[in-house]
Amino acid sequence: MTNTEILESIAGYVDIVGEDAIETDAALTEFKFDNCDIIFKDSSYFFCQTRVADERYLTYKKVLLTRFDRLYNPYADETYKRLISTNTLEMRFDFGHTQPNWKEIISLGFYGLKKRAEEYERECKDKKKLRFYSALVRVYNAAERFIKRVISEAERTGRYEIAKGLSNLLVGAPSNMFEAFQMLLLFHNMQHFAEETWIRTFGRVDTLLSPFYEKENKDEATLLVGKFISEIHGHGMSENQPFALGGTDKLGNSLINELSYIFINEYRRINPAYVKIHILCAKSTEEDFLKLCLDSVRGGANSICFMGDEAMKKAILKLGAAEEDAIDYHVDGCYEAGAYGEVTSPATGRISLAKALEWTIHDGYDVLTGY
Numbered sequence: 592m593t594n595t596e597i598l599e600s601i602a603g604y605v606d607i608v609g610e611d612a613i614e615t616d617a618a619l620t621e622f623k624f625d626n627c628d629i630i631f632k633d634s635s636y637f638f639c640q641t642r643v644a645d646e647r648y649l650t651y652k653k654v655l656l657t658r659f660d661r662l663y664n665p666y667a668d669e670t671y672k673r674l675i676s677t678n679t680l681e682m683r684f685d686f687g688h689t690q691p692n693w694k695e696i697i698s699l700g701f702y703g704l705k706k707r708a709e710e711y712e713r714e715c716k717d718k719k720k721l722r723f724y725s726a727l728v729r730v731y732n733a734a735e736r737f738i739k740r741v742i743s744e745a746e747r748t749g750r751y752e753i754a755k756g757l758s759n760l761l762v763g764a765p766s767n768m769f770e771a772f773q774m775l776l777l778f779h780n781m782q783h784f785a786e787e788t789w790i791r792t793f794g795r796v797d798t799l800l801s802p803f804y805e806k807e808n809k810d811e812a813t814l815l816v817g818k819f820i821s822e823i824h825g826h827g828m829s830e831n832q833p834f835a836l837g838g839t840d841k842l843g844n845s846l847i848n849e850l851s852y853i854f855i856n857e858y859r860r861i862n863p864a865y866v867k868i869h870i871l872c873a874k875s876t877e878e879d880f881l882k883l884c885l886d887s888v889r890g891g892a893n894s895i896c897f898m899g900d901e902a903m904k905k906a907i908l909k910l911g912a913a914e915e916d917a918i919d920y921h922v923d924g925c926y927e928a929g930a931y932g933e934v935t936s937p938a939t940g941r942i943s944l945a946k947a948l949e950w951t952i953h954d955g956y957d958v959l960t961g962y
């Protein structure tokens with residue numbers, strides 16, 4: 592397809608040059624769900640990978656970037672223009688560090704999430720909010736069509752367990768550990784790929800998946816953990832895809848459990864290049880678990896970040912978070928932390944210390960430009 596044909600096909604959903612960001616984003620996300628390629632790799636044990644043809648993808652990005660330019664143009668401010676044009680300051684948007692509410696995603700499943708969106712739309716009396724809920728339902732309807740396409744392709748290629756699990760998720764919440772892992776990867780695809788708001792952690796997976804682990808055969812659970820690590824490694828994300836282990840409850844008791852050990856042991860065995868682990872350490876964290884993590888680092892499986900649980904909570908409380916939200920904090924990306932329910936974003940600017948020194952020496956002017 593030519594760019595013109597692609598633009599015309601997208602315009603069939605909505606006028607992409609319009610100013611209605613909600614409608615436009617819903618239409619573009621719907622377009623990706625309906626037109627993406629479905630790819631099963633050797634590492635695809637729970638879900639597929641997806642892509643859009645190059646021209647379509649570039650067109651999609653062009654639309655979004657154009658909107659971001661309209662939303663915020665730092666050059667419109669004379670001070671920022673001066674700092675940026677002299678390479679003293681770099682500024683950018685950061686839509687790349689999010690953690691969805693994994694607790695609700697796992698407890699509700701795709702079916703429950705879609706049903707809740709439909710209920711919000713049906714009961715909403717506020718016209719502005721209704722626009723959002725209607726767009727949300729539109730996206731979930733497209734996601735449902737996408738899942739059905741994945742099921743068909745899974746059946747066609749003999750991946751019957753994937754097809755069965757996804758079929759179950761269309762009518763209910765995850766009922767076993769396989770479906771829980773599948774729901775994590777399904778939602779990751781929905782947000783990370785289709786919406787293009789990057790997910791930078793799967794959350795505290797040992798706590799999140801513990802109820803499913805307790806009902807699972809332990810050998811099968813170990814197999815599933817290894818397959819999950821291999822599958823997210825198979826995504827090949829150069830910035831790594833993290834998850835967290837450990838932390839403490841409101842009484843300071845360690846949340847390390849049997850599943851925590853399995854995750855570390857499987858991580859050590861696989862030694863994936865594209866997976867990172869946040870270890871939430873506290874005084875109550877089991878010493879043998881910490882030694883196991885350190886053995887992993889010494890053995891070369893070392894994309895592990897040790898974080899002080901108590902210090903993280905104190906810092907988040909100082910920012911005004913409620914105590915229960917600070918206790919259940921999350922870590923995403925490299926080591927950015929936030930309270931439960933908070934959208935965490937890292938610093939999105941860089942200052943050149945060398946240029947700052949130059950400005951100081953030369954009475955506040957850039958020697959190359961005189962600006």
